[in-house]
Amino acid sequence: MDASTIVCKCEEINIAEIELAIKSGANTFDDIKRLTRCGMGPCQAKICTNLVRQIISESLEVPLSEIRPPRLRMPLKPTRISALVGNEVSSSVISVFSESAPQEDDENHG
Amino acid sequence: METDLLIIGGGPAGLHAAYVAASNGIKTIVVDESFSLGGQLRQQTQRLTNLPKQFDSQIGITLMQTLVERLTDLDVTILSKHTMIGTYKDGRIGVSNGQRTIPISAEKVIVTTGAAEEAFVFPGWTLPGVMTIGAAQIVMNREHVIPGKNAIIIGSNDFALEVGKQLIENGVSLQGVIENEDQLIGCKEETIQFLKEAGVPIYQNSYVTQASGAGEVEKVIINHNGSEKEMEIDLVCIGKGLTPILEPFEILSCDFAYEKDLGGWLPQYSTLMETSTASIYVAGNAAGITNLGAILLTAEIAAISVAESLGRQCKEEATEKRELLWQELYHLESADSKAKFHGRIKLMREFQDNVDIQLSKLFNMSVGGV
Numbered sequence: 001m002d003a004s005t006i007v008c009k010c011e012e013i014n015i016a017e018i019e020l021a022i023k024s025g026a027n028t029f030d031d032i033k034r035l036t037r038c039g040m041g042p043c044q045a046k047i048c049t050n051l052v053r054q055i056i057s058e059s060l061e062v063p064l065s066e067i068r069p070p071r072l073r074m075p076l077k078p079t080r081i082s083a084l085v086g087n088e089v090s091s092s093v094i095s096v097f098s099e100s101a102p103q104e105d106d107e108n109h110g
Numbered sequence: 111m112e113t114d115l116l117i118i119g120g121g122p123a124g125l126h127a128a129y130v131a132a133s134n135g136i137k138t139i140v141v142d143e144s145f146s147l148g149g150q151l152r153q154q155t156q157r158l159t160n161l162p163k164q165f166d167s168q169i170g171i172t173l174m175q176t177l178v179e180r181l182t183d184l185d186v187t188i189l190s191k192h193t194m195i196g197t198y199k200d201g202r203i204g205v206s207n208g209q210r211t212i213p214i215s216a217e218k219v220i221v222t223t224g225a226a227e228e229a230f231v232f233p234g235w236t237l238p239g240v241m242t243i244g245a246a247q248i249v250m251n252r253e254h255v256i257p258g259k260n261a262i263i264i265g266s267n268d269f270a271l272e273v274g275k276q277l278i279e280n281g282v283s284l285q286g287v288i289e290n291e292d293q294l295i296g297c298k299e300e301t302i303q304f305l306k307e308a309g310v311p312i313y314q315n316s317y318v319t320q321a322s323g324a325g326e327v328e329k330v331i332i333n334h335n336g337s338e339k340e341m342e343i344d345l346v347c348i349g350k351g352l353t354p355i356l357e358p359f360e361i362l363s364c365d366f367a368y369e370k371d372l373g374g375w376l377p378q379y380s381t382l383m384e385t386s387t388a389s390i391y392v393a394g395n396a397a398g399i400t401n402l403g404a405i406l407l408t409a410e411i412a413a414i415s416v417a418e419s420l421g422r423q424c425k426e427e428a429t430e431k432r433e434l435l436w437q438e439l440y441h442l443e444s445a446d447s448k449a450k451f452h453g454r455i456k457l458m459r460e461f462q463d464n465v466d467i468q469l470s471k472l473f474n475m476s477v478g479g480v
Contacts, residue, residue, distance in 0.1 A: 002233045002320075009236055047229045050353060050374065065368040069375055072360040074196030075206070077143070083206045 007055070008048040010041020018052060022059045029053065029070040042078055045070050113139045113187070115416055116203060116216035118194050118358055121149020122402060123222035123394025123409035125177035130413035131220075132184035134422040139214060140186060141205050143193040148174035149224060150244070153251035156272050160403040160442050162410075170402075197361055218389050218416045221359060222409065225352035225373065225395035230264060234321030234330075235348075243349035247273045250280055258345025262286045262330060264318055268296035270349025275304050277347075285341055286311045288318060288332055321346055352399045362390050367460060371453035372398030378461040381432065381468045383412035386461070391416060398454055403442035411435050433468060440475050451476050 003016035013036050021035040029045070029052055032038050038052060039045030045052075053067045075084070115131050117124045120142030132138045146152065154170020161167060165176075181188070189205065192212070196204045202213040227242040234240070239258060241249075243265070249257045261282050263274050266289040278284050287305070289295065292314050294302065305312070316334040321327045321343070330343040352373055356366065359377040365386040367378045377385045377392050384391050393409040400408075411432055418428035443451045455476045458469055 001231070005231055005233045006236050007231055015231075046226060051229055051231055064374075065370070068366070069356060072357045074204075074361060076195050076357045076361065077193045077206075079193075079195050079206050079211075080208065083208060083210050 007051050008036075008038040008041065008045075010043050010047075011037045011039070013038040015055065018055050019059060022056060027056065027060060027062075028068065029056070032056070033070055039070055044072070111139065111212060112215045113137050114217050114420060115139070116141065116214050116219045117222060118203075118219065119149065119222040119224060119394070119396075120144075120147040120188065120190070121222060121224050121394060122151050122173070122177060123224070123396075123405050124149070124220070125174075125181065126406045127220050127222060127393055127409040127413040127416075128186050129177065129180050129184065130410050131416055132181065132186045134413075134417040136185075136417060136420060136422060138184075138186045139189060139216070140181075141189045141192045141194060141214075143191065145191050147178050147188065147190065151177075153248050155251050155276065158402050160401050160445060162403050162406050162438060162442065165406070173402075194358055217420060218391065219362070220383075220391040220393055220409075220412050220416065221362070221377075221385075221396060222392075222394045223355045223358055223396050225354050225399055227348070228350040228353055230348045230350045232318045232320060234323075234327065235346075237321055237323060237327045238325065239323070239327030239344050240321060240346040240348065243270045243273045243347040246345070246347045247276065250276060256280055256282060257347075258282060258343075260285055260341075260343050261345035261347060262288055262318075262332075262341065262343050263347045263349050264288045265349035265351070266291075266294040266296050266312070267349055267351055268298050268301065270347070271296040271298065271301045271305060273347070273349070274310065275301055275308075278305075278308050278310070282345070284308070284310045285343065286313050286332070288313050288316050290315070290317055318346070352395060354396045354399065359385065359390075359392070359396075363387050364390060364392075365461075367457050369398065369453040369457050371447070371449040372400075372457065376457075378457060380462050381411075381436065381458055381466065381472070382415035383408055384415060389419075398450065398457070400443055400450060401446050404439050407435050407439040407442065411439075429468070433471070436468065436472055437475070440472065444476075448476075 004014050006014050017036050021032045026032045049069050056067050057064045114137040117140045120140045128138050128140050151170040151174035192205045192207050195206045202215045204211050227244050246257045249255050261284050266287050313334045319331040319333050321330045330341050332339050354373050354376040364377040366375050379385050391412040393412040394405045397408050414431050417423040
């Protein structure tokens with residue numbers, strides 16, 4: 001197949017770029033991600049995960065069962081920063097990422 | 111918010127689990143990212159066979175209505191347009207409605223986030239006019255828009271062929287089913303017969319070399335048995351199957367396993383449908399790609415396990431119910447694919463350290479038949 005074919009639509013990464021990353025020593029999706037930004041766009045590898053796994057499998061002759069998906073992180077869906085901060089203006093930033101969490105009286109607004 | 115049970119995903123598995131749990135007096139919240147419940151049932155206009163005994167054979171849309179309406183008088187809170195986006199350090203689940211993030215504290219969680227369609231790469235696959243077969247069905251049956259005039263389908267599983275039939279019924283000219291293998295993947299005779307009578311060419315040993323066009327698909331070249339054929343096409347549907355959605359499980363620290371017959375990577379679980387993270391359960395296609403009957407049964411098993419662990423069902427009663435449900439699941443699933451049920455048993459045997467009576471019975475069933 002034409003090596004200029006796009007695999008990761010979000011970051012416009014093609015087959016040649018993924019194969020180059022593999023030639024440079026990448027053997028997991030996360031390696032390829034770090035080298036190329038493949039899978040780091042808005043969809044967060046929801047579409048390209050298995051496509052990239054397939055390329056790794058074929059290039060390195062490793063069965064698909066040994067190639068894990070990329071590390072998946074929060075937030076699970078694109079989320080506005082404003083939706084992550086607490087409701088009270090005075091509070092420090094409260095989010096799913098933070099050490100603290102909203103208190104009881106902050107919970108029943110929605 | 112606080113609840114006994116939080117269900118992530120309001121598709122068939124989530125709705126059925128909510129009904130079974132709430133019928134046992136469990137306070138339940140169902141979160142779904144869409145504005146309406148039902149998940150992928152919302153555009154299934156075909157008759158569903160292989161449903162569990164308690165359901166009459168019906169089309170997906172009416173089953174969705176049944177599953178939703180049953181919840182009316184029960185202690186079930188529906189949070190539609192709410193998406194699980196993560197977890198807090200204290201274990202609460204963060205759910206966002208787009209404006210704010212709401213922490214939900216739940217004793218138990220059942221994750222029923224279903225599956226995603228597999229993508230498929232060929233030069234030109236990013237052009238408008240190329241979509242998954244499920245997307246074509248949504249556009250057609252939910253939005254009432256015809257997705258194209260001259261279509262081809264890549265892949266030939268039963269779902270792809272069924273939607274191919276629906277495309278034809280809606281006036282689309284289906285100009286070919288392109289299958290890589292030397293035979294069709296799907297095996298529903300009725301659908302195959304329909305396509306044959308409609309004169310749809312089936313291209314086996316074939317693949318799409320490229321799709322091209324100015325700003326959208328206009329032309330597709332296929333390789334059929336080694337020779338190239340050019341076609342005027344404005345709709346390419348990719349029907350390459352489903353894979354379980356993994357994100358919520360990774361955030362909940364669940365361990366994964368690989369089972370090809372269940373759709374690839376998926377969370378490990380026990381015969382209780384509990385994952386490696388205590389109090390987190392899985393059901394539906396997220397627990398392995400399967401038919402609708404098995405989707406509903408895994409949901410019921412998970413809900414009964416939750417009821418047992420919350421003290422709403424005694425151990426004996428729960429064990430007996432689960433045994434019957436697993437037996438029914440075996441029959442419904444192996445009617446479609448024996449390999450799938452084998453895959454499930456293998457997954458559970460590798461996960462459960464102590465092989466319990468339930469699992470050994472299932473194992474015997476899967477190797478010996480009943």
